[in-house]
Amino acid sequence: MATLAQVVDTGVSTAAQLEALCAAKPTAVFFWAAWHEPSKGQMTQVFDALAGQFGAQANFVKLEAETVPEISAKHGVSVVPTFLFLKAGGELMAKIEGADAPGVAAKLQALVASGAQGAPATSAPAAGAGSQASEPDAAMSLNDRLARLVSSAPVMLFMKGDPSNPRCKFSRQIVELLGEEKIPYGSFDILQDEEVRAGLKVYSDWQTYPQLYAQGELIGGIDVVKDMQAEDESLAVQLGLADATTTDSSGSAAMNVIVDVTQRCKHLMKRSKVILFMKGNPDEPRCGFSRKCVALLREEKVAFDSFDILTDEEVRQKLKELSEWPTYPQLYVDGELVGGLDVIQELKDSGDLKETLAGSESSE
Template identity: 40%
Template sequence: MVVIKDIVNRNALSQTFESNKLVVLFFWAEWSEPCKALQVVAEALSNKFSIDVLKVEAEKVEDVSSDFNITVVPSFIILKGSKELDRVDGADPASLTQKLSAAVAKYPSVSPLDRVRSLVEGNDVLLAMKGSATAPRCGFSRRVVACLLAEDVKFVSVDILQDEELRTAFKEFASWPTYPQLYVKGEFVGGCDIVEEMAANGELKELLKLKLGPESFNKPKDIMAHVKSLVESAPVMLFMKGSPELPRCGFSGRVVSALKDTGIPFKTFDILSDQEVRENLKKFANWPTYPQLYVKGELVGGCDIITELSAAGELTITIEDMLKTK
């Protein structure tokens, strides 16, 4: 569903950044006649391309206007998540149409069901829940998290409260009306009552062993060795909050976008899914924040470094040079 809504402060943009969707920011002012005309154009383009338009009253929401260096209204910023793809300053409907067409061609929209399918099939154990594994937002979600933690199994959680499209799509995907929802190896297991019952009679452990293998339950005794093995588990490895399909913070979303632009394959690890890894990776790298990008086991940096390299056109060659080293 196409959305045209008002952005009233910087925090209101955070969900847009996390969704990693293609959107248009429309900076406007009440006194501007061109803004009134361009709103009609924006609404038409929104329907044509199925892109959400987020309106920002430039003089009232000054922090957002400052973030995007707005000096004239109307202005349009085309975003993919938190990354600025292009902009149109002033009343230029032809340029806006051309630039939106180019963005849509480069980043074709992904349906909510396809996003769910990617999450379910891309993670061995996935829990669609309210809140996160470390901060559940409902008792049922907390109880299923407890069941999984009791089994010492690694799992990824998706906070459906952060994305209304995903919240609806998961229900359709599983033909299941409530949350949480547990998936193992791409198959829907059930909700809270089913998972608790399976945990109580031992069926959950048997299912996990059958689908994942007994080795999934043996935590390494040396956590730093485990962290090192994760860092070296792929030539290009990104430790982030969330997944490429659903980044859980704007910084992670920016780095994912920059990496996708290089065309170089990379793997990710959701540090929100494992508190032990999250804390010890900071010590391993002597780096206090996330995301963290590694190439052949070496730390490249966090969001600021990656986005600076990307903006300078140096990210691709930096990664390629590091991949060539023995």
């Protein structure tokens, strides 16, 4: 058996080199980051173990995402770890985001089978896991991933294609409907991930696409959303994006809509006493600066909320304008901007961070 040093290729630096490598052989690509512990530790061990087992049947490439921006941009890599599974010739078979060891093992098995001309695939359990445990573990991991995906934005659309290029008429119709109603939403292209496409049907007990979720709960497909649009109550209210509890001067119900991006930002800034606008979430930061901010706040043992600005491009851009702060992360206390990582670090070093996080309570 070849050594891991011979099997795992870390020398690829351009898209052309990667294309040449996978021209004649299936290729698994692992994007990691030095600041992300799961990709440095657990997932590196899993990838190395799979490389040792399948190195004769597929190429294994390990890339530090931030050092290969051309490749990362071409393949839409914005999360670490990310795994690409490319068939011989370069066609994308699957893409996995996150530390999903059983999922990576299963996709690798399928990738090897795709290049084996019908040869039976062998079992590829995650490192340290027995074959009998791998199937339930994979199901549990997939359910966790789906739960995160459906809650990754207040309103989330799982569709064929993306909002700028829908790839079925029903996806196009629901995109147009949401646009008419000025509903902000995140989206996921289920054509890019067969595991999510199949798994979400079981998870939601809904067999067709598109699927719309609000606050992490399934709303339904295009027919359900059309019926909701026909109701007297605004679609924004029904999706939990607006408040219809106030009245106007005539006594009629008035709607305080939180669809305007400026109002949404102001609402988010005051959603919790302490809130961090970051890339990713506290358990899975997606940039080194966000990771450091989370660590500093956790050291102070102060509860804080967070918002993943990668899930909402409108909020990401508007908040920079409102705060006159061009970068992320951004920390707010009582709705007021404290600053970014440098400011938080200075407050920590001076011993003032805990008092700052206490906000107005400390002056009462």
